[in-house]
Amino acid sequence: MEEFAKNLSSLSWWLGVVAVGIVLNVGSTYLKRPLDGVLSTFSNRWNSRSRRLREAREARIEQVRQSDRELQLLIADELRDRIRAVHTTLLAVFLILFYVFVRVRVPSAQALNSDMVLVVALKVLYWGSLLMLFVSMRSFMRAMSTTSVLRDAASQ
Numbered sequence: 001m002e003e004f005a006k007n008l009s010s011l012s013w014w015l016g017v018v019a020v021g022i023v024l025n026v027g028s029t030y031l032k033r034p035l036d037g038v039l040s041t042f043s044n045r046w047n048s049r050s051r052r053l054r055e056a057r058e059a060r061i062e063q064v065r066q067s068d069r070e071l072q073l074l075i076a077d078e079l080r081d082r083i084r085a086v087h088t089t090l091l092a093v094f095l096i097l098f099y100v101f102v103r104v105r106v107p108s109a110q111a112l113n114s115d116m117v118l119v120v121a122l123k124v125l126y127w128g129s130l131l132m133l134f135v136s137m138r139s140f141m142r143a144m145s146t147t148s149v150l151r152d153a154a155s156q
Helices: 002-009 011-066 068-105 109-114 116-155
Strands: none
Touching (some): 011 068, 011 116, 068 116
């Protein structure tokens, strides 16, 4: 802290701050136009993607309204996604509990580092549980999206 206070009182530090400020100001002037172009392209692509997804959703809703078979298939998809979400959540919880059980039962950290098979097994349990949680969340979000399409098809 004392060294910082000395730097604040030195002329060279203040001249460096001013020089860096000028360089940043000039650099930002030259970077503004390309950066605006990149952000504009990203925004246009995002809007185009959003429009395509919205149109596809509206087409799916209309398809479900027109056909009872499509309605039944969509209901089956929703149930399948919900069941997959529950199963993968349970598997993730089981893997996490097994991981914790093995970690608690290992006598010492040295024993853990000496047994390479145990180290690899623990990493597989840990990352496998995280993967199952990701799959579970994805299945749940897909089921919720399908529920939204079903509700919109039934309401109109």
